[in-house]
Amino acid sequence: MVMPPNNGTHIGFKAGRVWDPEFCAEADWVVVGTGAGGAVAALELARGGESVCMVEAGPWREPRDYPRSSYATMRDNMDGWGATIAMGRAMWPIVQASLVGGTTVVNSAIVVRTPGDIFDEWKRDHGFGGRALADDYWSAQDVIERELSVTATPQATMGRTNELAYKAGHALGMHDHDMHRNIDDCLGSGNCMQGCTNDRKRSANVTYIPEALAMGATLMSSAPVFQVRFERKRAAGVIGRFVHPRTRQKGRRFSVRARKGVIVAASATHSPALLMRSGVRHRAMGRYFRAHPGSGIFGIYDDPVDMNKGATQGWASTQFRTTKGLKLETLSIPLELVASRLSGAGHTLKRRLGAYRNLAMWVLAVRAEATGRVVRGPGGKPIVFYSATKSDMVRFREGAKLVAQMHFAAGAKAIVPGVYGIPYSLGPDELHKLDDIPPDPRVWTAIMSHIFGGCVMGTDPKRSVCTPDGAVRGYKQLYVMDASAIPSTLGVNPQHTIMAMARVQSRRILAG
Ligand SMILES: Cc1cc2nc3c(=O)[nH]c(=O)nc-3n(C[C@H](O)[C@H](O)[C@H](O)COP(=O)(O)OP(=O)(O)OC[C@H]3O[C@@H](n4cnc5c(N)ncnc54)[C@H](O)[C@@H]3O)c2cc1C
Ligand code: SF4
The missing domain is CATH 3.50.50.60 (FAD/NAD(P)-binding domain)
Incomplete structure (x- = not known):
């Protein structure tokens, strides 16, 4: 037929x-x-x-059928369970939907x-x-x-994590970038990554x-x-x-x-x-495969932030785009993914996760100079070879310092950098310890969602x-x-x- x-x-x-x-x-x-x-x-x-x-x-x-959990999102919506890994000095996941x-x-x-x-x-x-x-x-x-219908996220559904970022950005004199989104009356449910079950995206x-x-x-x-x-x-x-x-x-x-x-x-x-x-x-x-690899830094606040309430991403700054090759932004992720980002297991992880409501995650995305290569793998599937360069990793460190400063400017009592070799959490007077991060991609937990x-x-x-x-x-x-x-x-x-x-x-x- x-x-x-x-x-x-x-x-x-x-x-x-x-x-x-x-x-x-x-x-x-x-x-x-x-x-x-x-x-x-x-x-x-x-x-x-x-x-x-x-x-x-x-x-x-259909939007009403999008999965609700991160596990089911990876299974049903993402390409290769979200587990396509860039092969290189570090194995960073490449996230895209299918x-x-x-x-x-x-x-x-x-x-x-x-x-x-x-x-x-x-x-x-x-x-x-x-x-x-x-x-x-x-x-x-x-x-x-x-x-x-590209519009600004309504103030009423911005959520505390984005409000804190605005506060920090203003305190540090950063320029916010005009955060517009293709939404129709976003309800601020903070789960864009699962697909918008509210049908507002x-x-x-x-x-x-x-x-x-x-x-x-x-x-x-x-x-x-x-x-x-x-x-x-x-x-x-x-x-x-x-x-x-x-x-x-x-x-x-x-x-x-x-x-x-x-x-x-x-x-x-x-x-x-x-x-x-x-x-x-x-x-x-x-050839010439490129990316904006990124990583999140948590701030721990005295009061609940409830990052799952409010727009998934409602604040960003491109002020450092051409100077430091960085974009800073808020990003809310569900509890399961927070669990995978906080190191530790058993009682330690349980105690750390107990602070979930008081966590805000803000991200540094690096405009990396590295180029990689896509080759044809078994069954004709793509395999990506990609390693961030030393200067890209210096940008990661710069970005981490900026995001950490923002958290403290917004009133965080500590940050969780999530970088191997650096203490689990750092207080406001320990920021200098981020200078110890080596320019080595293996110490970072990063993902690549913007690829070119x-x-x-x-x-x-x-x-x-x-x-x-x-x-x-x-x-x-x-x-x-x-x-x-x-x-x-x-x-x-x-x-x-x-x-x-x-x-x-x-x-x-x-x-x-
Ligand atoms: C979690 C996440 C958040 C993001 N947030 C933003 C954001 O807020 N703003 C923004 O600008 N960008 C964002 N991006 C990036 C942006 O969505 C992508 O850059 C963009 O969608 C890429 O467009 P594309 O057409 O190249 O590929 P895609 O949009 O990925 O579309 C490719 C399609 O091709 C299909 N396909 C693949 N192989 C085959 C095949 N062999 N046969 C048939 N079909 C095939 C795939 O299933 C897929 O549906 C985000 C990305 C991720 C992962
Ligand atoms: S935050 Fe995202 S998922 Fe939630 S209502 Fe707005 S567009 Fe939809």
């Missing part, structure tokens, strides 16, 4: 054995992945009158415009960018902000994807694409096999024919792996897999429109830049 194009259907898991006939569909454009990049690309093409088939590895989940809407479902909804200096940097280092591109991105971001699965379906696009979920298919050097479709969203059992094979082309938007780890599995060769493939590169854009044919329009070099009608195409770190939260890039590039495709 071949699905007709332009029918607005959602096709979920289909059972079947490997020898059963494949499920076939057809559209002008096949978009692989429905996260920040894929959802925008699919919708823009559908708005332009093209028939589109979105093919997503993860399942469709469901319809991609990582926009589990992110904190922070929306930050692409800083102007990024376009200068791209122009200088990658041969494209400059003012004209900045204007294109910012116009796209005007539209995205309207469509996703305007993630792609409740905005752009339903609109694309309403415009006649097709969505296939629980449908990981294995390879892009080529006719000579033209991208002619994709093939894969359905995977059951709960049992993970393989189902029927599928193939989707693309009459006009294929857009790959499967994330900074999966897009290069998919292209490698498909036989796309380029010397820069998988692997199929970077640029004008140098040797150093960039894609042209500045996202077209994969050496192939026809094959584009990349997600974080993997971004050739640098940004120093700010990336979804707005990725969405703007996808919007600008799909409109260029429509314009021919």
Whole structure:
């Protein structure tokens, strides 16, 4: 059976054995992945009158069905149980989602415009960018902000952890960055990372994807694409096999024919792996993987902070973005994850967890200079090699000191740095002990949730897999429109830049 194009259907898991006939569909454009990049690309093409088939590895989940515990979030929403590890001097997890809407479902909804200096940097280092591109991105971001009801978190639902951070920031003369989020009347339940069960986050699965379906696009979920298919050097479709969203059992094979082309938007780890599995060769493939690794420092306060009440992230400062390569922000995490961050076991851990209500966690995110590499691992899955540099680790230490100063300025009686070799907690007059942190990534508990590169854009044919329009070099009608195409770190939260890039590039495709 071949699905007709332009029918607005959602096709979920289909059972079947490997020898059963494949499920076939057809559209002008096949978009692989429905996260920040894929959802925008699919919708823009559908708005332009093209028939589109979105093919997503993860399942469709309604907000009311998002899991409530961290364990179930890792199991149901995250890519590889949230356990994709960057291999390097330290083994830091790379966190991203795998469901319809991609990582926009589990992110904190922070929306930050692409800083102007990024376009200068791209122009200088990658041969494209400059003012004209900045204007294109910012116009796209005007539209995205309207469509996703980007607003400030309501004061009433800010929560004490964010209020304390504002107080500390003002006391230390730090500039707050304008914290806007794609939310509609956020209730401040502090659990953005599980997905917003209150349906207040305007993630792609409740905005752009339903609109694309309403415009006649097709969505296939629980449908990981294995390879892009080529006719000579033209991208002619994709093939894969359905995977059951709960049992993970393989189902029927599928193939989707693309009459006009294929857009790959499967994330900074999966897009290069998919292209490698498909036989796309380029010397820069998988290279220039970058990240904003981050780590949290707890403050222990005399009165309850109740970080689980209030916006997950309601305060940030980008004051040190260009000087120290740092972003500071609040981040609330659930009790189970706090338990994994406080060291110790048995009675010790129980006693430490007893302070949960009085803890606030604030984060330092480093605009790291390190570059890593995505390679094709067993079964074609991505493996990431990445090690932070010595100067990145000096930035970690600087960030820890700034966050610790903030906690004390807000009235914390102690901080818990969570760094190996440093005492469990430090009082206000022990801040100098943070100077003892060695520039070694192994002593930190860090994660990477903002990742870039692997199929970077640029004008140098040797150093960039894609042209500045996202077209994969050496192939026809094959584009990349997600974080993997971004050739640098940004120093700010990336979804707005990725969405703007996808919007600008799909409109260029429509314009021919
Ligand atoms: C916990 C967390 C919080 C964050 N908070 C923020 C924030 O507040 N603000 C912000 O700007 N950014 C935030 N980010 C980062 C931001 O969400 C990501 O940078 C952005 O979503 C990346 O977009 P993308 O299109 O590259 O990939 P994704 O959004 O990750 O989408 C990729 C999609 O492709 C699918 N896919 C992968 N492989 C295949 C395949 N083979 N076949 C089919 N589909 C496939 C995946 O399942 C996924 O749905 C956060 C990230 C995390 C993890
Ligand atoms: S803080 Fe709670 S209500 Fe607000 S967007 Fe996040 S999950 Fe939804």
